[in-house]
Amino acid sequence: MALKAGVVGAAGYAGAELIRLLLAHPEFELTVITSNADEGQPLTAVYPSFVGACDLAFTRHDNPALKECDAVFMAVPHTAAMAQAPALLEAGVSVFDLSADYRLDSVEVYEAWYNAEHTSPELLKTRAFGLPELFPEGLARIAADAAAGKPVLVACAGCYPTATSLGAAPAVRAGWVDGTVIVDAISGVTGAGKRATQRTHFCSASDNFEAYGVGRHRHTPEIEQILGLKDRLVFTPHLAPINRGLLSTVSMPLSQEARSISLEEVVAHYEAFYADCPFVSVLPAGSLPRTASVEGTNACHIGLALHEASGTLIAISAIDNLCKGAAGQAIQCANLVYGFGETCGLPPVALPV
Amino acid sequence: MALKAGVVGAAGYAGAELIRLLLAHPEFELTVITSNADEGQPLTAVYPSFVGACDLAFTRHDNPALKECDAVFMAVPHTAAMAQAPALLEAGVSVFDLSADYRLDSVEVYEAWYNAEHTSPELLKTRAFGLPELFPEGLARIAADAAAGKPVLVACAGCYPTATSLGAAPAVRAGWVDGTVIVDAISGVTGAGKRATQRTHFCSASDNFEAYGVGRHRHTPEIEQILGLKDRLVFTPHLAPINRGLLSTVSMPLSQEARSISLEEVVAHYEAFYADCPFVSVLPAGSLPRTASVEGTNACHIGLALHEASGTLIAISAIDNLCKGAAGQAIQCANLVYGFGETCGLPPVALPV
Amino acid sequence: MALKAGVVGAAGYAGAELIRLLLAHPEFELTVITSNADEGQPLTAVYPSFVGACDLAFTRHDNPALKECDAVFMAVPHTAAMAQAPALLEAGVSVFDLSADYRLDSVEVYEAWYNAEHTSPELLKTRAFGLPELFPEGLARIAADAAAGKPVLVACAGCYPTATSLGAAPAVRAGWVDGTVIVDAISGVTGAGKRATQRTHFCSASDNFEAYGVGRHRHTPEIEQILGLKDRLVFTPHLAPINRGLLSTVSMPLSQEARSISLEEVVAHYEAFYADCPFVSVLPAGSLPRTASVEGTNACHIGLALHEASGTLIAISAIDNLCKGAAGQAIQCANLVYGFGETCGLPPVALPV
Amino acid sequence: MALKAGVVGAAGYAGAELIRLLLAHPEFELTVITSNADEGQPLTAVYPSFVGACDLAFTRHDNPALKECDAVFMAVPHTAAMAQAPALLEAGVSVFDLSADYRLDSVEVYEAWYNAEHTSPELLKTRAFGLPELFPEGLARIAADAAAGKPVLVACAGCYPTATSLGAAPAVRAGWVDGTVIVDAISGVTGAGKRATQRTHFCSASDNFEAYGVGRHRHTPEIEQILGLKDRLVFTPHLAPINRGLLSTVSMPLSQEARSISLEEVVAHYEAFYADCPFVSVLPAGSLPRTASVEGTNACHIGLALHEASGTLIAISAIDNLCKGAAGQAIQCANLVYGFGETCGLPPVALPV
DSSP, X not given: OOEEEEEETTTSHHXXXXXXXXXXXXXXXXXXXXXXXXXXXXXXXXXXXXXTTOOOXXXXXXXXXXXXXXXXXXXXXXXTTTTTHHHHHHTTOEEEEOSSTTTOSOHHHHHHHHOSOOSOTTHHHHOEEXXXXXXXXXXXXXXXXXXXXXXXXXXXXOHHHHHHHHHHHHHHHTTOBOSOEEEEEEEOGGGGOSSOOTTTBHHHHTTOOEEOSTTTOTTHHHHHHHHTOTTOEEEEEEEOSSSSOEEEEEEEEBOTGGGGOOHHHHHHHHHHHXXXXXXXXXXXXXXXXXXGGGTTSSOEEEEEEEETTTTEEEEEEEEOTTIIIIIHHHHHHHHHHHTSOTTTTOOOOOOOO | OXXXXXXXXXXXXXXXXXXXXXXXXXXXXXXXXXXXXXXXXXXXXXXXXXXXXXXXXXXXXXXXXXXXXXXXXXXXXXXXXXXXXXXXXXXXXXEEXXXXXXXXXXXXXXXXXXXXXXXXXXXXXXXXXXOTTTOHHHHHHHHHHHHTTOOOEEEEOOHHHHHHHHHHHHHHHTTOBOSOEEEEEEEOGGGGOSSOOTTTBHHHHTTOXXXXXXXXXTTHHHHHHHXXXXXXXXXXXXXXXXXXXXXXXXXEEBOTGGGGOXXXXXXXXXXXXXXXXXXXXXXXXXXXXXXXXXXXXXXXXXXXXXXXTTTEEEEEEEEOTTIIIIIHHHHXXXXXXXXXXXXXXXXXXXXXX | OOEEXXXXXXXXXXHHHHHHHHHTOTTEEEEEEEOSTTTTOBHHHHOGGGTTTOOOBOBOTTOGGGGGOSEEEEOSOTTTTTTTHHHHHHTTOEEEEOSSTTTOSOHHHHHHHHOSOOSOGGGGGTOEEEOTTTOHHXXXXXXXXXXXXXXXXXXXXXXXXXXXXXXXXXXHHTTOBOSOEEEEEEEOGGGGOSSOOTTTBHHHHTTOOEEOSXXXXXXXXXXXXXXXXXXXXXXXXXXXXXXXXEEEEEEEEBOTGGGGOOHHHHHHHHHHHTTTOTTEEEOOTTOOOXXXXXXXXXXXXXXXXXXXXXXEEEEEEEEOTTIIIIIHHHHHHHHHHHTSOTTTTOOOOOOOO | OOEEEEEETTTSHHXXXXXXXXXXXXXXXXXXXXXXXXXXXXXXXXXXXXXXXXXXXXXXXXXXXXXXXXXXXXXXXXXXXXXXXHHHHHTTOEEEEOSSTTTOSOHHHHHHHHOXXXXXXXXXXXXXXXXXXXXXXXXXXXXXXXXXXXOOEEEEXXXXXXXXXXXXXXXXXXXXXXXXXXXXXXXXXXXXXSSOOTTTBHHHHTTOOEEOSTTTOTTHHHXXXXXXXXXOEEEEEEEOSOSSOEEEEEEEEBOTGGGGOOHHHHHHHHHHHTTTOTTEEXXXXXXXXXXXXXXXXXXXXXXXXXXXXXXXXXXXXXXXXXIIIIIHHHHHHHHHHHTSOXXXXXOOOOOOO
């Protein structure tokens, strides 16, 4: 019998992507979708791609039916998630949170970067961090809890941290990297959210390319935490005129010892690192990833290059920011927590063109 | 046990879409993909979205393994299809042809518009026309043949004819339409094919909108045939800067008797007409279709409007030219021929954004 | 000595285009730009393309400096224009109005379509209609007034009416057209204005094509008026994922007598019709216009085709909706009113790619 | 009297941009355009934006009329330029070369990176390098030659080197930069040239973002030469789905002494550095450049940020790759060589939207 699932913040882009994935998932039944702003509206009025496929309408975030769910996926902004998660857990509902509220280990770092008081810091001790390829243990631990009938909390990783860390971790964890890592990454416009602003207006965003939030993007401390690169990470996000897609180009200075490694050895190391990870593909030397090739899927494609003269390793990784960078990763985590098989219900292949 | 399927012309856009759909289909096993130009290349070298999902490599069109298939999907240009289809049928293989070779009832019309001799006109008598919503009988007839173990031939309808006819047929078949029908339609650039030309160069096609082939497009006689509108159809195709998507705006002068019909009655008539068609959604009065909402799916969304002063019905229909307009429709036909259930294996929902 | 010019509603897209054109115009000096919403902001904060080129800041619409101008260009919505134009004229300032307020000859038609009372209907008698290629007499008449030192009012034609009428007028005025004319037109997203909405959000508008406002678009009565086609015009606007550009495909049923005309004769007739019009290019038979080829310019490219079987003439015209469809046309009108030479200061060539 | 100008390789994108700029330039008369592949074709057949504006047709590269020109602009690939430049100079014609043939000071470096023998290395001694903001002396030197009636040769800088160096030079020349500089840059698709390939096909390039040629791009030695950063530059180019535009994000590790500089001091230093450069705008702290804001112009917008924790200065610069990155820069150089005024004839403002 399928688990009952709800989506809080279902009218946003990540929320709509959760709906798409949950409708296609054999082990979940989507029963509740919430959006305070769109209360009462049918889903199809906001997202016409669901015409003929889903009759649900938006209810309010405080819909008591959420507490009847087995799992609730939260796609609301930070602070809104922690306003609701503790009560759901209390009610026995597992929570897969796509916001930043439970990602950072340190309450101080959270409060400094997000300019908000953390109201349920005790949950940080038990939550699992939702980036399965790099942190499988936490998910395995709470999978045991879930199997024992206990509600669990997963803090799913952000989009830039996911792509960047998947590209960098095999080198960083091998001890190859010394000095400051430069991350220049781009996101499609869905990354800026559904709110209509001058920046997301078609006439501003199309035919244009720009950087934004240099040195101030809130994903910075999350990447530093994942990779253990405190104060050694320069992260410059850019906005590209595509809907979905995130490409992270990570330039890593190699330690003296690591400079003798060949590109083929690097590729082999990455392949071994991700040997058990069904969503990560390490491309052969000479191939580089395209965001279009992972659109709508939970895949991460990684390409590698060496700049020998300066001893720099360049890892480039592509994901779909709304799928592997948000909703898909949440489902992947849920699959692991509930023992459904890591790829269960997730779309295998992007549109070829 | 799954049926063995092959794709001839698999490196083109419709071919790649067939691969995507067949890989996800529970009743087919894709065993052969052919492309003379890409012989020996792995599929992933040409379409990297298949990385990690498919290990097949392209073989030549004359690969004898095609004759071991149960069904072969042909996505080659006209004349290339009829060069190969008879031998496959002879060998007991069913053929789902996406080219124009077997679409037109009249050999004379074919030869006049395609400037080529038809080399297997006898097959026109037994082939079924592949537009299930409007021509279910032919497919039902050959489904019986298939059930009896006989190979069958389906001539799948073209992209513009599919969208245009689904928009116009309920009105035309009701006898409401009198006079010349104006069809202004747009296609995404995939409709122009995979060959790199100045017209399909990003720098020509992006940020631009234009008409092409006015009065000369080869889909004209096919639409005339489907709707019975010989010499009463003005078809003007346009090129829009999107990858996939086809929108057909059909302006139909109403007969004197039909002028008293209200928009609500029109909508109700269309809904009844398509009541048993799982892929067609008639939108409520006031709603109009978007190509993005059907991208990657086999859906057709239809919106309707009346211009009362001139007595004109405007039907606007949206499909994905590569899916419902090509590969998806072929799979839908195969589903009906083999009794798999009309929607079997076809993706239900477009990306919401 | 240059004439002093002001732009009211300068923060909108047509307003910004007026600024671009006026800055480059040798006979105007831009002295005032207004936007109530952006009061006090430098122009470059809203439109960074003016960095290094213009130091003006936005003031309020009631800036008294407007009355020191020789000419004020109004790029505010309907009703806002007529709230301000009479007082400017009273003060001796000529007004070039880009809104709909003074376009329609009939107050009744205006009030029915725009759902607003007309507060200065007396000005309709003296205003000139600003579509120089089709209505040169009115502009010539008020040019004499302007030469005599009197302030004048020009009601510049709308974007869809401009492209559609330039495509249709040579045939309609020749008496060739009989029956209902079908206009399917597309506009780039700038046509929807600068306000950020879900429809103009990049993630909705990109990779999508749709119709909108079918049968209800307010440019309908204006096109009917220009062409004299009351109740014989079906106008269906569409939205294309480009910033600028408007393509109008006009299908005109030919009268019995006109059916014997050849395409070459049609082209020759159009060329003669526009022989003295520097901004209109009639393309040779077989060529069709592209919106990209007129972007940023005041040009109109027209292509022609005949569908002989049904006796239909198809005229396709391309303009830049913000330039020839708005700001450029206003400057062209001003050039004629002030005797500067019709093309003075207007950019001659679009980016080739 | 205007100088006679010719464009060799006029059918490519940089060539077409040269035509656009030369037609609008008050001091040049464009008399010859060449393209072996398009010989005999009117310009308007290849670039319809010139309809009504230019009647020239393409001739062959060996058109003797080139030797009647005062200045020839060469927009052919490397090796093709040096095949023709010496004879033109010999004939007294000045050459503005947009190819790589005369950019690199070292014949050895050229031959290693371009895999071709340099056939006129003696010209490297007298040519001026065409990046006026950073190398004014060379242009001043040959301006004296030109004034004396001697033909001159300018090797115009490449697109990536121009944007990158303008962003980095003020810091590098001040001695602030220590260690390896990371350059992640994007170019619009025009940067890949006019040849239609699978990479430049609309359906591959749109909705996609990718890196290419990592560690192997031929602009690497040119940037190293300009900035004096041999083996200390990691250059990763990316392809963005825009027609024109180049954004270079340059991350520069600061020397110990430079780490105490504030962002305001950095901005002030950059402003002073470019005080006499009419095309360069240094944006205030907190503002970042957009490629759309410089499209079609010769402008370079530079934004700056500091990452204090790691001591890294990030300079981001935006240009139009075909204008300031190619044709516009060539005209700017010619303006300086002939004493026309640096900005003469170059378009001042991009489309605001």
